[in-house]
Amino acid sequence: MNRDRFPGLSDGWARLDGAAGSQVLDSVIDAMSDFMRSGSMANHGGAFKQAIATDELVASTRSACATLLGGDPEGIFFGPSFTATTMRFAATVVRGLEPGDEIVCTRLDHDSNVRPWVIAAERAGVTVKFAEPTEGTLELPASAVEAVLSERTKWVAVTAASNAVGTVPDLDGIVAAAHAVGAKVYIDAVHATPHRRYDLATIGADVLACSAYKWFGPHVSVLCASPELLSAFHPDKLNPAPDEAPDRWELGTLPFESLAGVRAAAEYMLELDFDQVRAHEEGLMAQALEGLKAMDHVTLYGDAADRAPTLMFTVEGHHPDVVAKALAEREISVWNGNYYAWELERVLGLAPHGGIRAGFLHYNDASDTERLLAAVAELAG
Numbered sequence: 001m002n003r004d005r006f007p008g009l010s011d012g013w014a015r016l017d018g019a020a021g022s023q024v025l026d027s028v029i030d031a032m033s034d035f036m037r038s039g040s041m042a043n044h045g046g047a048f049k050q051a052i053a054t055d056e057l058v059a060s061t062r063s064a065c066a067t068l069l070g071g072d073p074e075g076i077f078f079g080p081s082f083t084a085t086t087m088r089f090a091a092t093v094v095r096g097l098e099p100g101d102e103i104v105c106t107r108l109d110h111d112s113n114v115r116p117w118v119i120a121a122e123r124a125g126v127t128v129k130f131a132e133p134t135e136g137t138l139e140l141p142a143s144a145v146e147a148v149l150s151e152r153t154k155w156v157a158v159t160a161a162s163n164a165v166g167t168v169p170d171l172d173g174i175v176a177a178a179h180a181v182g183a184k185v186y187i188d189a190v191h192a193t194p195h196r197r198y199d200l201a202t203i204g205a206d207v208l209a210c211s212a213y214k215w216f217g218p219h220v221s222v223l224c225a226s227p228e229l230l231s232a233f234h235p236d237k238l239n240p241a242p243d244e245a246p247d248r249w250e251l252g253t254l255p256f257e258s259l260a261g262v263r264a265a266a267e268y269m270l271e272l273d274f275d276q277v278r279a280h281e282e283g284l285m286a287q288a289l290e291g292l293k294a295m296d297h298v299t300l301y302g303d304a305a306d307r308a309p310t311l312m313f314t315v316e317g318h319h320p321d322v323v324a325k326a327l328a329e330r331e332i333s334v335w336n337g338n339y340y341a342w343e344l345e346r347v348l349g350l351a352p353h354g355g356i357r358a359g360f361l362h363y364n365d366a367s368d369t370e371r372l373l374a375a376v377a378e379l380a381g
Contacts, residue, residue, distance in 0.1 A: 002362065002363060003363050003365070005025055005026045005027075005363075006023040006024070006025060006026070006216070006363050007023075007024075007026060007029070008023040008024060009023055009363060011331075012331060013331045013332070013333055014331065014332045014333065014364075014367070014368040014371045014372065015333050015363075015364070015368070016332060016333055016334050016358040016359060016360065016364070016368060016372060017333035017334060017335055017359070018194075018214075018359050018360070018361040018364075019163055019191065019310050019335065019339070019357055019359035020335055020339065021213050021214065022194060022213065022214055022215060022216050022361055023216065023361075023363065024216060024217065024218070024261075025216040025217070025264065025265060025268055027264045027267075027268060028216060028217050028218065028261040028264045028265050028268075029261075030264075031260040031261050031263065031264035032218065032257050032258065032260050032261040032264075034260070035057070035256065035257050035260040036257050038053075040053040040054060040057070040256075041256065041257070042054050043253060044058060044253075044254070044256075054256050057256060057259055057260060057263070058254060058256070058259060059073070060263060061078075061259045061260075061262050061263040061266070062074075062076040062246070064262075064263045064266035064267055064270070065222045065224065065262065065263075065266050066224065067266070067270060068197075068266045068269055068270055069189075069198065069199070069200055069208055069210070069222070069224040070198070070199030070200040070201045070202060070203075070208075070224070071200045071201070071208075071224035071225070071226070072226065072227055074227040074230075074245070074246060075224055075225045075226050075227045075229070075230055075245075075246065076222060076223070076224055076246055077222075077223050077230065077245075077246035077247075077249040077250050078220055078221065078222060078223075078250055078254055078259065078262075079220070079221040079223065079250070079251075080219070080220070080221065080255075081112075081211060081219065081221050082112050082113075082188065082190050082209055082210065082211045082221045083112040083116070084221065085209055085221040085223050086112055086113060086116040086117075086186075086188075086209065087116040087119075088235055088249070088251070089116075089186070089207070089209075089223065089235075089249075090116040090117045090119070090120040090157075090186075091116070091119075091120045091123075091235075091236075092233050092234070092235040092236075093120075093155065093233055094117065094120035094121055094123075094124050094126060094155070095120065095123070095124055096233070097124050097126050097154055098125075098126075099124070099125035099126065100125075100126075100127065100152060101124075101126045101127070101152050101153075101154050102126065102127045102128070102129055102150060102152045102153045102154065103117050103121055103126060103127070103128050103129070103153070103154060103155045103156075103157065104128075104129050104130070104131060104145060104148050104149060104153055104155070104156040104157070104158075104178075104183070105117055105118070105128055105129075105130055105131070105157045105158075106130060106131040106132075106133070106140060106144075106145070106157070106158055106159065106169075106343075107130050107131070107132055107133060107343035107344055107346075107347050108131075108133045108138065108140050108158075108159060108162050108167055108169065108341075108343075108344055109157065109158065109159045109162075109188060109341070109343065109344075110159065110163045110164075110188060110190070110191070110339070110340050110341055111340045111341070111342040111343070112188070112190075112340065113157050113158075113159060113186070113188040114157070114342070114343060115342075117155070117157050126154075127152075129148040129153075130148065130343070131144040131145045131147070131148055131158075132144055132347070133167065133344070133347065136303065137302065137303045137304050137305075138162070138165050138167050138301065138302035138303070138304055138344075139167055139169075139304040139305065139306075140158070140167060140169035140170065140174075141169075141170050141173065142170045142172075142173025142174050142176070142177050143173075145158070145173075145174045145177055145178070146177045149177060149178065149181050149183070150181065151181055151182070153178070153181050153182075153183040154182075154183055154184065155183060155184050155185075155186060156174065156178040156183050156184070156185045156186070157185075157186045157188070158171070158174055158185065158186075158187060158188070159187070159188045159189075159191065159192075160187050160188065160189040160191070160192035160193075160198055160208075161189075161191045161192035161195065161196075161307070161308040161310075162191065162302070162307075162308070162310070162341065162344070163190065163191040163310070163339055163340070163341060164301075164302075164310070164312050164338070164339050164341035164344055164345075164357060165301055165302030165304070165307070165310065165311070165312045165341075165344070166285075166302065166304070166307035166308040166309065166310035166311065166359075167302055167304040167306075167307050167308075168192070168304065168306040168307055168308060171187070171203055171205070172203070172204075175203060175204045175205050176204075179204070184206040184207070184229075185205040185206050185207070186205075186206065186207045186209070187203070187205045187207065187208045187209070188209060188210075189208050189209065189210040190209070190210045190211050190214050191214065191308060191310070192210075192308060193210040193214060193215050193269075194214055194215040194216070194269075194361055194362075195277065195278065195281060195308045195309065195361075196274060196278060196308075197274050200224050200225075206225060206226075206229060207223065207224070207225045207229070208223075208224045208225075209221060209222065209223040209224065210222055212261070212262045212265050212266075215265055215269055216265050216268060216269075217261050217262050217264070217265030217266075218255075218258040218261040218262065218265075219258070220255065220258050220259065220261075220262050222262070223249075227245060227246070230245035230246050230249060231244075231245040234248075235248060235249050237251070272362070277362045280362055281309040281360045281361065281362060281364075282309060284309060284360040284364055284365070284366065284368070284369050285307075285309040285310075285311065285360055287366065287369045288311060288358065288360075288369045288372060288373065289311060291369070291373035292311070292313055292373065292376065295376065295377060295380065296316075296380075297315055297316040297317070297379065297380045298313050298314070298315055298316070298376060299313060299314045299316070300312070300313045301313065301314075301348055301350075301355065308359075309359060309360040309361075310357065310358070310359040310360070311357070311358055311359075312355050312356065312357050313355060313356050313358075313376075314350070314355045314356065315356070315376065315379050318379055319353060320336040320337065320353050320354055320355055320356050321336055321353070323336065323356050323376075323379065324336035324356060326375065326378075326379060327356075327372070327375050327376075330371065330375045332368075332371055332372055332375055334356055334357060334358045334372075335356070335357045336353075336354065336355070336356055336357075337353070337354040338350070338351070338354035339354070339357055358372055
């Protein structure tokens with residue numbers, strides 16, 4: 001599917017490393033290059049045409065991302081990464097809480113949706129509780145979050161899909177449970193967004209954030225919330241910087257050339273048939289799981305009924321670093337370590353070396369899966 005639109009695939013490698021960053025789409029590359037060549041590389045807010053063009057670029061990119069994420073353009077703000085955005089957001093909203101208030105995180109999440117909340121909570125004297133994934137399957141039902149909710153819970157931070165094992169939590173149930181006690185929900189959709197359309201309004205969450213480099217664009221994070229929510233909080237900023245939301249959430253000058261790429265990536269995402277994408281990716285995932293489960297020297301982690309096309313495994317007798325290097329020698333890209341799923345690595349008893357992660361995107365095909373299985377089979381014994 002659309003492999004010819006990703007120049008980075010032309011070297012023949014089996015790119016199963018997309019869970020840490022996808023290949024870049026041709027129109028994204030062109031959009032960034034065209035903007036930099038156009039003469040419109042001017043700062044925003046000026047009276048001359050190039051500055052006006054920059055303002056129009058920012059507005060149109062907010063609009064495209066709002067359409068993609070089911071929000072309002074005035075509720076979109078951009079940052080350098082999901083980690084930086086979440087650090088800023090958590091620090092801002094938590095400092096207004098009272099000692100004894102509570103935040104719920106999960107041991108399934110990437111640490112970028114855990115540590116920012118923990119750091120902010122420690123400074124404010126706020127308690128952090130953890131929802132635990134189900135042993136074995138690593139599912140995260142609503143009951144896991146309900147078990148640690150209370151009337152003092154103010155925020156629940158949860159992933160839309162595990163970046164390590166692919167688990168898709170019961171977001172509908174979790175959001176409903178959180179709202180029932182008056183808490184707000186912050187969703188990390190970084191890993192989920194290239195695989196499924198996530199609509200903030202449909203999910204009913206309060207905040208949804210992701211990163212364009214996971215959906216075929218450049219390294220820019222996108223946070224989507226209601227304009228009213230963003231207007232209710234006051235992040236640290238420079239005195240001359242805009243006082244209005246969403247602008248006051250964005251530190252310094254935006255990377256305008258990258259926003260041209262974000263807009264192009266969002267437009268591409270809006271053209272995709274996500275039913276077709278999901279069927280294709282799940283087919284590759286099923287093929288990989290069937291093959292790996294048949295290998296006695298392989299241990300797979302997680303078996304959720306609903307999961308993104310991402311799997312994690314270890315190979316008996318082989319350090320994950322060695323496995324990753326062996327696959328790289330066969331021009332297969334996978335990740336080794338914990339992929340910043342720091343809490344989950346400890347839950348699984350895999351610290352400090354983690355495991356091997358392979359992930360599928362819609363530009364992968366069956367030959368990639370076949371090469372992975374053949375290479376892992378050779379590591380037996």
